[in-house]
Amino acid sequence: MITALADYWRLMRAGVTLARHDVILPAEYAKRLPLPAKAFGSLLRSMSGKTEGRPGERLADALESLGPAYIKLGQFLATRPDVFGVETTTDLSRLKDKLPPFPDEKARQQLEEEFGKEEAAKLFPDVGTAIAAASLAQVHRMETSDGMRAVKILRPGVDHAIMRELRAMKRAARTIETVDPNSRRMEPVAFVETVATSMEKELDLRLEAGGASEFAEIAAKTGTFAVPKVDWDRSGKTVLTTDWVNGTPLTDTEGLAKLDFDRPEMANNVTQGFLQAAIQHGVFHADMHEGNMILGDDGKLYLIDFGIVGRIGLTERRFLAEILDGFIRRDYKRVAEVHFEAGYVPADRSVGDFAQALRSVGEPIHGKPAEEVSMGRLLLQLLDFTHTFGMHLRPELVLLQKTMVQVEGVARSLDPNHNIWDAAKPVVQNWIRSEFGPAGMAKHSGQAIRSLAQRALQLPEVMDRVDAILAAQEQQAKNHQGMRLPGYIKRPVSSLAILSVTIIGSVLIGLGLFDAFFS
Numbered sequence: 001m002i003t004a005l006a007d008y009w010r011l012m013r014a015g016v017t018l019a020r021h022d023v024i025l026p027a028e029y030a031k032r033l034p035l036p037a038k039a040f041g042s043l044l045r046s047m048s049g050k051t052e053g054r055p056g057e058r059l060a061d062a063l064e065s066l067g068p069a070y071i072k073l074g075q076f077l078a079t080r081p082d083v084f085g086v087e088t089t090t091d092l093s094r095l096k097d098k099l100p101p102f103p104d105e106k107a108r109q110q111l112e113e114e115f116g117k118e119e120a121a122k123l124f125p126d127v128g129t130a131i132a133a134a135s136l137a138q139v140h141r142m143e144t145s146d147g148m149r150a151v152k153i154l155r156p157g158v159d160h161a162i163m164r165e166l167r168a169m170k171r172a173a174r175t176i177e178t179v180d181p182n183s184r185r186m187e188p189v190a191f192v193e194t195v196a197t198s199m200e201k202e203l204d205l206r207l208e209a210g211g212a213s214e215f216a217e218i219a220a221k222t223g224t225f226a227v228p229k230v231d232w233d234r235s236g237k238t239v240l241t242t243d244w245v246n247g248t249p250l251t252d253t254e255g256l257a258k259l260d261f262d263r264p265e266m267a268n269n270v271t272q273g274f275l276q277a278a279i280q281h282g283v284f285h286a287d288m289h290e291g292n293m294i295l296g297d298d299g300k301l302y303l304i305d306f307g308i309v310g311r312i313g314l315t316e317r318r319f320l321a322e323i324l325d326g327f328i329r330r331d332y333k334r335v336a337e338v339h340f341e342a343g344y345v346p347a348d349r350s351v352g353d354f355a356q357a358l359r360s361v362g363e364p365i366h367g368k369p370a371e372e373v374s375m376g377r378l379l380l381q382l383l384d385f386t387h388t389f390g391m392h393l394r395p396e397l398v399l400l401q402k403t404m405v406q407v408e409g410v411a412r413s414l415d416p417n418h419n420i421w422d423a424a425k426p427v428v429q430n431w432i433r434s435e436f437g438p439a440g441m442a443k444h445s446g447q448a449i450r451s452l453a454q455r456a457l458q459l460p461e462v463m464d465r466v467d468a469i470l471a472a473q474e475q476q477a478k479n480h481q482g483m484r485l486p487g488y489i490k491r492p493v494s495s496l497a498i499l500s501v502t503i504i505g506s507v508l509i510g511l512g513l514f515d516a517f518f519s
Helices: 002-020 027-032 036-045 053-065 068-077 088-090 104-115 117-123 158-179 181-186 188-202 206-221 254-259 263-281 314-329 333-342 350-366 376-385 395-414 420-435 436-455 458-482 493-518
Strands: 127-133 137-144 145-152 238-242 247-249 283-285 293-296 300-303 309-311
Touching: 002 053, 002 158, 053 068, 053 088, 068 088, 068 158, 068 188, 104 117, 104 127, 104 145, 104 158, 104 238, 145 206, 158 188, 158 247, 188 206, 206 238, 206 263, 206 283, 206 309, 247 254, 263 300, 263 395, 263 420, 283 395, 309 395, 314 333, 314 420, 333 350, 395 420
Parallel strands: none
Antiparallel strands: 127 137, 137 145, 145 238, 247 293, 283 309, 293 300
16 A cells, blocks of 8 residues: 555656646647646646747656656657657657766775675776766776776666656556556557566666677677677676777767768668677667767777667567568568568458558658668658557567667768668578578478477377376276276377377488488
8 A cells, every 4th residue: 555655656746747847738739639638738837837849858858857767768658659759759769868977985885885895995996986977877987907997887776766666657557558448559568567677677787797798799790899898807786897998989979070980881880780680689789879889999889888688589580671671672562461470460450451551651762862761760650550450569679669760860870871771681681581591491490390309209208197197097087986988098108109109200200301401
């Protein structure tokens, strides 16, 4: 009871803040509202203090003032133009996450709590003043015998504060689904769970260290990005230490303007690096804005801050690749079929009607100059059809969609003429050929046959267990009911054993032929 009251109190506080910024029933939407809503909106505006700017801009300001949990919520809301409209989500995408740093003595205290006083003094003898601070953590620079290090320290107490706010958001989402059945198509509970899961991972810097290490391996294979090396001895739950990157952040537009580098090539690296990681490896940096990229003095483009790492399975990777490939080739029917095959559109809808809707999205962009062709805009328009075709929110795609819009924005900031379709084409089509061409089908078939063979080899043991269970049931039936079971149930071992041997033999023969043919 006390917890529920605390949650509703926090939600009321958030509601008051939103009302003060005139984003609950804004004047811009008054013509669409019924009379009672208009009157209530007027009452709220009479008490509000900030009514300048577009609704999306005011919403961004309100969420930023509510703290880190709401900032992250706003960043996720920016992925839902089907709910809030393109203009509002564009405004939300500009949410910043910068705050004044906490005192150096608190940073030292956090280090001591993580490593112990003596070990902290040994590992971090001279941590400088914070050079950058966000809502969750701040970064210090430190000189070591092995070179310069970047030390990221979590804000003291931020985990408890965020957990309280997330708990209130979850309660609000459950209430919305209960009160308004029509909201369930938008999956508010699943959406908030996605936000919460992402934020909970950001509160454990060991997970970020693991993500950075994993991406360093991927970057070594693709060659499009570089990742600073993790200093594992100086990293823990609340502290992450990596190599320091000497360079210019992509947020420093004036500094970049003074540098001589190939902007089109770097824009291609941003787009292709993201797609290579997502499509080929099923993992991607899920917060790829300019603040998390540094053009190193060595000419490499560095990715930092792996607090949010997105993962997609083979089905989702195929979905992404085939959609992009379909729009590149203008094969709208195939794009529609992929949506149905993946279960993103209900089976009772028409493939032809959905293909027609996709054509209305894709055709206007073909033949236009690169600066007028936007993958982000296409993704936003696709979402406009979610209501028409009864599509539900897919939580596993929220991070992916958000990141793709970010990636395009970064690439275009580097090169206004960047053609994201031309950059995506070789990555997408090479992966489709490798996975679904003859070589890919052979690989997947081999994996399937080997998996079947391994399972088949376990059949004798499984049959023994089944035989023991049936024997026990037969004995129990005799003892309690005096019933006589049919002979084929009393003695199943011989027939099942023959079946087992037949399956194993067939699989092993098939596997041998497969290896002989493709080796």
